[in-house]
Amino acid sequence: xxxxxxxxxxxxxxxxxxxxxxxxxxxxxxxxxxxxxxxxxxxxxxxxxxxxxxxxxxxxxxxxxxxxxxxxxxxxxxxxxxxxxxxxxxxxxxxxxxxxxxxxxxxxxxxxxxxxxxxxxxxxxxxxxxxxxxxxxxxxxxxxxxxxxxxxxxxxxxxxxxxxxxxxxxxxxxxxxxxxxxxxxxxxxxxxxxxxxxxxxxxxxxxxxxxxxxxxxxxxxxxxxxxxxxxxxxxxxxxxxxxxxxxxxxxxxxxxxxxxxxxxxxxxxxxxxxxxxxxxxxxxxxxxxxxxxxxxxxxxxxxxxxxxxxxxxxxxxxxxxxxxxxxxxxxxxxxxxxxxxxxxxxxxxxxxxxxxxxxxxxxxxxxxxxxxxxxxxxxxxxxxxxxxxxxxxxxxxxxxxxxxxxxxxxxxxxxxxxxxxxxxxxxxxxxxxxxxxxxxxxxxxxxxxxx
Amino acid sequence: xxxxxxxxxxxxxxxxxxxxxxxxxxxxxxxxxxxxxxxxxxxxxxxxxxxxxxxxxxxxxxxxxxxxxxxxxxxxxxxxxxxxxxxxxxxxxxxxxxxxxxxxxxxxxxxxxxxxxxxxxxxxxxxxxxxxxxxxxxxxxxxxxxxxxxxxxxxxxxxxxxxxxxxxxxxxxxxxxxxxxxxxxxxxxxxxx
Numbered sequence: 266x267x268x269x270x271x272x273x274x275x276x277x278x279x280x281x282x283x284x285x286x287x288x289x290x291x292x293x294x295x296x297x298x299x300x301x302x303x304x305x306x307x308x309x310x311x312x313x314x315x316x317x318x319x320x321x322x323x324x325x326x327x328x329x330x331x332x333x334x335x336x337x338x339x340x341x342x343x344x345x346x347x348x349x350x351x352x353x354x355x356x357x358x359x360x361x362x363x364x365x366x367x368x369x370x371x372x373x374x375x376x377x378x379x380x381x382x383x384x385x386x387x388x389x390x391x392x393x394x395x396x397x398x399x400x401x402x403x404x405x406x407x408x409x410x411x412x413x414x415x416x417x418x419x420x421x422x423x424x425x426x427x428x429x430x431x432x433x434x435x436x437x438x439x440x441x442x443x444x445x446x447x448x449x450x451x452x453x454x455x456x457x458x459x460x461x462x463x464x465x466x467x468x469x470x471x472x473x474x475x476x477x478x479x480x481x482x483x484x485x486x487x488x489x490x491x492x493x494x495x496x497x498x499x500x501x502x503x504x505x506x507x508x509x510x511x512x513x514x515x516x517x518x519x520x521x522x523x524x525x526x527x528x529x530x531x532x533x534x535x536x537x538x539x540x541x542x543x544x545x546x547x548x549x550x551x552x553x554x555x556x557x558x559x560x561x562x563x564x565x566x567x568x569x570x571x572x573x574x575x576x577x578x579x580x581x582x583x584x585x586x587x588x589x590x591x592x593x594x595x596x597x598x599x600x601x602x603x604x605x606x607x608x609x610x611x612x613x614x615x616x617x618x619x620x621x622x623x624x625x626x627x628x629x630x631x632x633x634x635x636x637x638x639x640x641x642x643x644x645x646x647x648x649x650x651x652x653x654x655x656x657x658x659x660x661x662x663x664x665x666x667x668x669x670x671x672x673x674x675x676x677x678x679x680x681x682x683x684x685x686x687x688x689x690x691x692x693x694x695x696x697x698x699x700x701x702x703x704x705x706x707x708x709x710x711x712x713x714x715x716x
Numbered sequence: 717x718x719x720x721x722x723x724x725x726x727x728x729x730x731x732x733x734x735x736x737x738x739x740x741x742x743x744x745x746x747x748x749x750x751x752x753x754x755x756x757x758x759x760x761x762x763x764x765x766x767x768x769x770x771x772x773x774x775x776x777x778x779x780x781x782x783x784x785x786x787x788x789x790x791x792x793x794x795x796x797x798x799x800x801x802x803x804x805x806x807x808x809x810x811x812x813x814x815x816x817x818x819x820x821x822x823x824x825x826x827x828x829x830x831x832x833x834x835x836x837x838x839x840x841x842x843x844x845x846x847x848x849x850x851x852x853x854x855x856x857x858x859x860x861x862x863x864x865x866x867x868x869x870x871x872x873x874x875x876x877x878x879x880x881x882x883x884x885x886x887x888x889x890x891x892x893x894x895x896x897x898x899x900x901x902x903x904x905x906x907x908x909x
Contacts, residue, residue, distance in 0.1 A: 272901050276897050276900065306901065307905075354883060382890050388889060388893045392897055392903055393902065410903045413902070413904070442907060442908070470803055542909045544909040547909070690779050710846060
C-alpha cells in the first residue's frame with residue numbers, strides 16, 4: 266500500500282470482525298511486550314453472509330479436477346461472458362463473441378475503474394486500495410471482503426498439493442505477512458474463516474520495534490503457521506535466524522530463484538512455494554517442476570501476441586491473458602497480465618511454462634548474438650539472489666544490481682560471461698539485504714529495441 | 717404522387733386543422749366527439765360505412781385515456797384521412813395497437829401539439845403509423861424504415877436517455893463510494909501480490 270494513500274478513517278472492531286466476539290487473542294497479539302509498533306488496524310469484514318460466500322467459493326472450486334482441456338473452454342465461460350456484457354459497462358458494445366473479444370489492459374482499469382463495476386455489485390460492499398505501482402503506474406483496485414478473503418481457500422488448494430493444512434483455531438497465528446520495507450501498514454488481525462486464528466502483517470524494519478530483538482522474539486512466540494512475503498523479506502527474516510517452525514513459506518510478488526528457495530527451505534525445513542498472483546485477480550498458480558500449476562478453476566487463461574489481439578496456440582510463448590474471477594467490482598475479460606509464458610494442459614489442469622514477469626527483453630553480445638532474458642533467469646536462478654535488476658546500455662555494457670547477503674559480484678560476472686560467451690562488458694554490484702529495503706520487482710531493461 | 721411517401725404524409729399532417737386538436741368531449745362538453753371520430757376513421761379506412769363493430773376490446777375504458785393522448789389520437793385521425801389510407805381495409809385491425817398502445821407510450825413523452833409543430837415528431841407519427849400498419853414507406857427498405865423510425869422514436873429516445881442518465885448516476889455513485897472507501901480501512905491482506 267502506498268504510504269500517501271493510507272486510509273484515514275478507522276472502523277470499529279464490530280465492523281472489522283462481525284462474527285468474532287472473543288478478541289482476547291487479538292489483544293494478546295497487539296499488547297505483547299515484544300509486539301511491533303503496529304501502525305494500523307484491520308479485520309476480515311466477514312459477516313455471516315460474506316463468510317458463507319467464501320465457504321461456497323471453496324466448496325465450488327476446491328475439488329475441481331479438470332479446469333478445461335485443450336481446444337475447449339470452461340463450462341462457465343459462456344454464462345460469465347453474458348453476465349459481463351449485460352452488467353459491466355466497460356464490456357458493452359464490444360461484441361458478444363468470446364473468440365473475437367478484444368483484450369483489456371492494466372491501463373484500462375487504471376483509467377476507468379468505475380466502468381468495470383458490475384451493475385449488480387452492491388456499492389455498500391465496495392473496498393478500495395492502491396497497488397504500490399512497483400510494476401507500473403498506481404492503480405485503484407476495487408474489490409469486496411468476499412473476494413479478498415477468498416485468498417484463503419485459494420491458498421488451501423495450493424497447500425493441499427503439499428499435504429499441508431492450516432489449523433483453524435482462535436489461539437494460533439495462522440498467517441504472518443512479512444515485510445522488510447522502509448514503511449508499510451502493519452497490524453494484528455483475526456480471521457473468521459480460520460475460526461478466529463491470528464493474522465499478522467509486520468515490517469522487520471528495526472524502527473518499527475521497541476527493541477532490536479523484538480521482531481525475532483515476537484515471531485518465535487507466536488510462531489505463525491504460514492509465512493507470506495517476497496524473497497527480499499524472507500532473506501531479511503533469515504538474517505534474524507528466528508527459531509520458527511512454519512508449515513510453509515509462500516513467496517510472491519517477485520521471482521523466487523532456486524538458490525533463495527533452497528536456502529530458505531534448508532533453514533525453515535518446510536516447502537517454500539513460489540506463488541504467482543496479481544492484485545487484479547489474486548492467486549493464479551504456484552511454481553512446480555513442470556511450470557506454474559494453475560489453481561483457479563474460475564479463471565480461464567489464454568496466451569496472446571504481445572502487440573496484437575491474436576490468440577496464440579498452446580505451447581507458443583506470449584502474454585498471459587486472464588478471464589474470470591469472483592470480484593463483482595472487477596470482472597475480467599481477456600485481461601493482459603503483462604507477464605509472459607506458454608500454456609500447456611496436463612490432465613485438464615493448465616500450467617504456465619517459463620513464466621516471466623513483464624516484457625521479454627533481448628540482450629546482445631558485442632558481436633550481436635541475441636540472448637533471451639529467460640536464459641539469464643534460468644542460470645541466475647541457482648544463486649540465492651532475492652532480486653536483481655539488469656540493464657543493457659547502448660554500448661552493450663551490462664549493468665547488474667543484485668540483492669543478496671552472500672552472492673558475490675564475481676559469481677554474477679562469471680555466470681553472465683558464460684551466458685554471453687565472454688563477449689560482453691559487465692558491471693555488477695551486490696547490495697546487502699537489510700530489514701528495511703525499497704526494492705522493486707526483478708526486472709530487465711535494455712536501450713535496444715524490445716522484442 | 718407515390719403512395720405512402722413520408723414527405724407527402726408529413727406535409728399533410730402539418731396542415732392538421734385546429735378542429736382536430738381540440739380536447740375530447742370526455743374532458744370538455746363542447747370538445748371533439750372522440751368516439752365518433754374513431755368510428756368514422758374506421759369506416760373510412762375500411763370503406764364500409766354501415767359497419768358498427770371495430771377492433772376495440774369489449775369493456776375498453778375510453779374514460780381512462782388522458783387528454784394529451786386523446787388529442788394525439790385526434791391528430792392521427794386527420795393523418796388517416798389522407799387519401800393513401802382511405803379504402804385501405806388491410807390496416808383496419810392495426811389501428812387499435814397504433815392508437816391505444818404505441819401512441820399511448822409516445823404520448824408520455826410528446827405534448828400533443830408537437831405532433832404538428834415539431835418536424836421530427838410529425839415524421840415520427842407518420843412513420844409510427846406506417847410501421848403499425850405494416851406499410852413500408854415509398855422508396856425505402858424495411859430495414860431503412862425501421863432505422864429511421866428508431867432514430868425518431870420518442871419512446872426509444874427516452875429509454876436511451878434514461879439508461880444513459882442511470883449509467884451516469886451509477887458512475888457518480890461509484891466514484892463517490894471510491895473516494896469514501898479509499899479513506900477507510902479495507903480488509904486483511906494475507907500475502908504480497
